[in-house]
Amino acid sequence: xxxTKIVLVEDDEILAKVLHEELVEAxxxxxxxxxxxxGLTAVRKNMPNLVLLDLVLxxxxxxxxxxxxxxxxxxxxxxxxxxxxxxxDEDIKKGLELGANDYIVKSQHAVAEIVEKxxxxxxxxxxxxGKKPKVGDKS
Amino acid sequence: MENREKTTEQLKEDxxxxxxxxxxxxxxxEKTLEGMKVLVKELIQKGxxxxxxKAQDExxxxxxxxxxxxIDMDGRIILMNKAxxxxxxxxxxxxxxxxxxxxxxxxxxxxxxxxLEQQPxxxxxxGTTTTGHSYYYIRKDKTKFPAAMVATPxxxxxxxxxxxxxxxxxxxxxxxxxxxxxxxxxxSHQLRxxxxxxxxxxxxxxxxxxxxxxxxYLNDIRISIQRLNKLVELLLNVSRLEEGKIEISPQSIxxxxxxxxxxxxxxxxxSKKRLSLTFTADEPKIxxxxxxxxxxxxxxxxxxxxxxxxPEGGKIEVKIKKHGRMFLLTVSDTGxxxxxxxxxxxxxxxxxxxxxxxxxxxxxxxxLWIAKQATELLGGKIWFESQENRGTTFFVELxxxxxxxxxxxxxV
Numbered sequence: 001x002x003x004t005k006i007v008l009v010e011d012d013e014i015l016a017k018v019l020h021e022e023l024v025e026a027x028x029x030x031x032x033x034x035x036x037x038x039g040l041t042a043v044r045k046n047m048p049n050l051v052l053l054d055l056v057l058x059x060x061x062x063x064x065x066x067x068x069x070x071x072x073x074x075x076x077x078x079x080x081x082x083x084x085x086x087x088x089d090e091d092i093k094k095g096l097e098l099g100a101n102d103y104i105v106k107s108q109h110a111v112a113e114i115v116e117k118x119x120x121x122x123x124x125x126x127x128x129x130g131k132k133p134k135v136g137d138k139s
Numbered sequence: 140m141e142n143r144e145k146t147t148e149q150l151k152e153d154x155x156x157x158x159x160x161x162x163x164x165x166x167x168x169e170k171t172l173e174g175m176k177v178l179v180k181e182l183i184q185k186g187x188x189x190x191x192x193k194a195q196d197e198x199x200x201x202x203x204x205x206x207x208x209x210i211d212m213d214g215r216i217i218l219m220n221k222a223x224x225x226x227x228x229x230x231x232x233x234x235x236x237x238x239x240x241x242x243x244x245x246x247x248x249x250x251x252x253x254x255l256e257q258q259p260x261x262x263x264x265x266g267t268t269t270t271g272h273s274y275y276y277i278r279k280d281k282t283k284f285p286a287a288m289v290a291t292p293x294x295x296x297x298x299x300x301x302x303x304x305x306x307x308x309x310x311x312x313x314x315x316x317x318x319x320x321x322x323x324x325x326x327s328h329q330l331r332x333x334x335x336x337x338x339x340x341x342x343x344x345x346x347x348x349x350x351x352x353x354x355x356y357l358n359d360i361r362i363s364i365q366r367l368n369k370l371v372e373l374l375l376n377v378s379r380l381e382e383g384k385i386e387i388s389p390q391s392i393x394x395x396x397x398x399x400x401x402x403x404x405x406x407x408x409x410s411k412k413r414l415s416l417t418f419t420a421d422e423p424k425i426x427x428x429x430x431x432x433x434x435x436x437x438x439x440x441x442x443x444x445x446x447x448x449x450p451e452g453g454k455i456e457v458k459i460k461k462h463g464r465m466f467l468l469t470v471s472d473t474g475x476x477x478x479x480x481x482x483x484x485x486x487x488x489x490x491x492x493x494x495x496x497x498x499x500x501x502x503x504x505x506x507l508w509i510a511k512q513a514t515e516l517l518g519g520k521i522w523f524e525s526q527e528n529r530g531t532t533f534f535v536e537l538x539x540x541x542x543x544x545x546x547x548x549x550x551v
Binding site: 112 | 335339340549
């Protein structure tokens with residue numbers, strides 16, 4: 001079975017390493033990019049099921065990466081979750097406006113929680129709104 | 140023969156006498172003339188001295204780097220020095236005798252004109268020496284600059300006859316302040332990333348096989364991380380509050396539950412210090428529309444403070460009461476109290492009570508300042524009553540419905 005592919009764009013090597021290891025342990029396939037431009041290349045090359053995008057990145061800021069991904073028809077539909085350092089920021093609002101599907105505040109979650117969030121995201125994906133199977137639903 | 144004709148001798152005598160009187164009078168006149176000359180000389184000299192003094196005063200006034208403006212009781216400008224002219228862009232001829240209030244507008248930081256009665260120079264006219272440092276002067280060309288101003292009344296024979304204002308362009312100082320605040324904001328942001336790294340690694344370490352000692356050290360690392368986190372959050376909040384664009388977005392929460400959770404989080408520390416803690420609310424649930432971040436910053440200062448500054452075996456009482464459109468949170472302790480001489484400045488930035496060092500050697504003195512800012516942003520009031528060595532009670536009164544405020548940053 002094809003593993004779910006994730007592209008992780010994160011410039012801090014420690015955070016990237018930890019997230020990478022834990023996501024791989026959770027049975028995801030993870031490609032790593034450590035700056036904005038490498039992130040764009042990685043997404044175009046891998047066409048993942050999800051992009052985890054840090055915001056403050058060298059070479060190209062996360063917002064620019066997000067904007068470019070959403071502009072190009074091939075990458076437009078790839079879901080993006082932005083990673084921010086602080087919660088309750090204008091960054092989150094801006095990210096969502098630019099087309100991010102969701103956001104994760106790194107400082108507010110343990111790694112395990114973040115992995116859970118990613119898993120939940122894919123669980124919700126396979127049950128898009130309005131089509132949640134109900135008990136007794138025969139369709 | 141009659142004595143009508145005087146003898147030659149007698150005539151000579153009369154002539155001699157007249158000549159004598161004339162000489163005396165001439166002498167008198169000469170003396171008076173001399174006296175007058177001296178007087179005129181003195182007057183001329185006094186006149187020159189006065190001119191010199193005036194010139195000196197003018198030179199002094201002109202060389203003062205700060206702007207000086209004097210007005211009379213009717214608000215008319217009677218004096219303006221060179222610095223004032225340069226800063227405001229007016230020529231003195233254009234302003235002398237004109238109304239200060241009509242020609243030199245003052246705005247606040249938000250760009251709103253400052254009402255007449257609040258302007259420092261108006262207040263000086265009624266006798267109050269006033270300082271203002273968040274006002275902007277509007278120049279002749281309609282541009283503006285921030286100014287620090289001090290206005291004092293001019294009193295002659297116990298009556299106020301006018302006012303003088305001395306002011307300075309503080310554009311540079313404001314710039315520096317802004318850069319400083321931005322730096323703190325960026326720095327605390329940057330500090331977060333490695334902090335998160337340590338936290339996550341500690342979390343993963345917990346899953347690894349460690350010796351008992353190892354686990355213990357790991358727990359200590361986690362406690363240290365929490366402390367570091369708190370400090371960084373503190374710095375971040377301070378810089379955000381100083382930048383002044385805090386967003387308040389009220390949500391409906393149960394205040395009783397909210398406070399109870401914080402109280403519970405202090406349970407271990409409280410039992411370690413054998414502190415008895417009672418928590419009472421006059422209703423089991425009190426719903427309020429309030430900003431969670433702001434309320435957190437308030438409660439997370441005054442509750443832990445009570446625990447921190449109360450010696451072993453002491454008592455802490457936390458009460459929540461609803462009254463009218465507000466709710467009141469009181470936190471009383473039997474702690475070391477705040478000395479009277481420190482009480483007036485406790486809500487200032489970096490203020491620490493003089494006896495605080497006994498219990499907590501180093502503290503930044505930011506907690507209460509942040510709590511006060513947060514309280515005011517929510518539309519409430521915070522105050523305390525305290526007696527040294529007896530205890531302190533903090534009161535926080537907040538609206539049940541806080542108004543939302545537009546902003547670009549929230550309190551963490």
